[in-house]
Amino acid sequence: MEVHPYSPKDLNLPGFVPNFLSASTILGVFAAASIFVLAVSWILPGLFSKATKFEKLLICWFTFTGLIHMVVEGYFVFSPDFYKDKTGFYFAEIWKEYSKGDSRYASYDSAVVSVELVTCVVMGPACLLAAYAIAAQKSYRYVLQLFVSLGQFYGLVIYYITAILEGDHFSASPLYYYAYYIGANSPWGLIPFLIIIRCWRKICESEGRNKRKRQ
Amino acid sequence: MEVHPYSPKDLNLPGFVPNFLSASTILGVFAAASIFVLAVSWILPGLFSKATKFEKLLICWFTFTGLIHMVVEGYFVFSPDFYKDKTGFYFAEIWKEYSKGDSRYASYDSAVVSVELVTCVVMGPACLLAAYAIAAQKSYRYVLQLFVSLGQFYGLVIYYITAILEGDHFSASPLYYYAYYIGANSPWGLIPFLIIIRCWRKICESEGRNKRKRQ
Numbered sequence: 001m002e003v004h005p006y007s008p009k010d011l012n013l014p015g016f017v018p019n020f021l022s023a024s025t026i027l028g029v030f031a032a033a034s035i036f037v038l039a040v041s042w043i044l045p046g047l048f049s050k051a052t053k054f055e056k057l058l059i060c061w062f063t064f065t066g067l068i069h070m071v072v073e074g075y076f077v078f079s080p081d082f083y084k085d086k087t088g089f090y091f092a093e094i095w096k097e098y099s100k101g102d103s104r105y106a107s108y109d110s111a112v113v114s115v116e117l118v119t120c121v122v123m124g125p126a127c128l129l130a131a132y133a134i135a136a137q138k139s140y141r142y143v144l145q146l147f148v149s150l151g152q153f154y155g156l157v158i159y160y161i162t163a164i165l166e167g168d169h170f171s172a173s174p175l176y177y178y179a180y181y182i183g184a185n186s187p188w189g190l191i192p193f194l195i196i197i198r199c200w201r202k203i204c205e206s207e208g209r210n211k212r213k214r215q
Numbered sequence: 216m217e218v219h220p221y222s223p224k225d226l227n228l229p230g231f232v233p234n235f236l237s238a239s240t241i242l243g244v245f246a247a248a249s250i251f252v253l254a255v256s257w258i259l260p261g262l263f264s265k266a267t268k269f270e271k272l273l274i275c276w277f278t279f280t281g282l283i284h285m286v287v288e289g290y291f292v293f294s295p296d297f298y299k300d301k302t303g304f305y306f307a308e309i310w311k312e313y314s315k316g317d318s319r320y321a322s323y324d325s326a327v328v329s330v331e332l333v334t335c336v337v338m339g340p341a342c343l344l345a346a347y348a349i350a351a352q353k354s355y356r357y358v359l360q361l362f363v364s365l366g367q368f369y370g371l372v373i374y375y376i377t378a379i380l381e382g383d384h385f386s387a388s389p390l391y392y393y394a395y396y397i398g399a400n401s402p403w404g405l406i407p408f409l410i411i412i413r414c415w416r417k418i419c420e421s422e423g424r425n426k427r428k429r430q
Contacts, residue, residue, distance in 0.1 A: 209428075
């Protein structure tokens with residue numbers, strides 16, 4: 001059995017190759033790329049649309065999360081052997097590192113892969129469309145944001161419940177548990193939840209106004 | 216190892232007790248109960264609300280599916296040992312029979328249980344609320360139907376993708392595969408999909424009308 005840093009220790013990962021990059025390098029590159037994406041998605045809509053500051057924040061969020069779904073999570077879904085990568089390829093490095101917080105990525109657990117597949121193929125493009133819909137003030141902008149945020153939230157719920165049912169023993173240490181498994185996922189619990197509430201209200205208000213008009 | 220009728224044959228189910236009721240008895244009771252629920256949910260709104268025929272059909276659907284989620288699927292979620300039942304209890308009989316189409320119920324597979332947990336605890340009550348919201352013409356009726364139908368559809372997608380990723384070998388025979396695993400689930404693919412499209416359009420139309428009014 002290969003030696004690996006993941007939990008449980010008896011997880012069989014033949015051909016495992018350790019990280020080439022340090023955690024701080026991986027996180028630093030991720031942070032820099034995120035800042036670049038957020039800056040561009042903050043500035044661009046200001047040039048072409050009448051989006052308010054709050055709407056520009058939403059555009060930033062949907063662009064950021066959409067690209068993560070399609071690029072970072074997309075790489076994982078279609079690269080079950082990422083843990084064998086010998087080239088130091090950045091996306092393989094990310095998932096080797098994140099697997100310390102949840103080894104179900106390294107073991108290509110079917111529940112995790114199912115959620116990630118829906119997330120990268122459906123939610124990723126839908127996020128970018130939501131960013132466009134907000135900038136262009138399309139009439140489907142609220143229902144699309146609700147669709148995406150419900151999908152993200154449901155995916156996170158399944159992600160956590162499956163782990164709990166299987167004993168919640170997939171983190172290499174409490175640090176990785178709280179930093180990666182809980183911390184890194186927390187924006188996808190909080191922000192979609194807030195967007196769901198906002199869109200729900202907007203849709204009900206709109207329907208309520210039309211109802212009064214009809215009466 | 217106990218002898219059981221499920222696939223794969225090497226699935227370990229210590230203490231398994233075979234069905235007491237025949238498949239036709241189980242399905243007959245289910246059909247009779249369904250007809251009763253559908254008839255009551257068709258007649259009741261006609262007495263108390265101005266729901267159209269189409270809305271009454273939706274009320275029937277949401278009452279029917281909500282009760283299945285809460286009662287039948289609720290029993291499964293909180294009865295991991297149903298396959299050991301020696302009393303011929305009807306809900307245990309249902310799941311012993313359905314497991315011939317998908318043994319992940321008998322083995323209490325974590326992905327299946329996660330989806331069923333969300334379905335019975337969240338979607339079940341939300342379905343009954345949706346039936347009420349349609350009858351009472353509440354302004355949240357479309358967004359709630361969309362919420363429920365998206366949740367049902369997402370759950371079904373995860374249900375099938377996890378099975379495919381694990382080899383799709385959980386049916387005792389092609390008959391059980393097509394009758395139970397595909398056939399019995401097909402309404403929860405088709406009907407939520409149609410309701411999602413309808414509610415999406417209704418919400419966009421409502422938002423479009425308000426946009427024109429503002430301009």
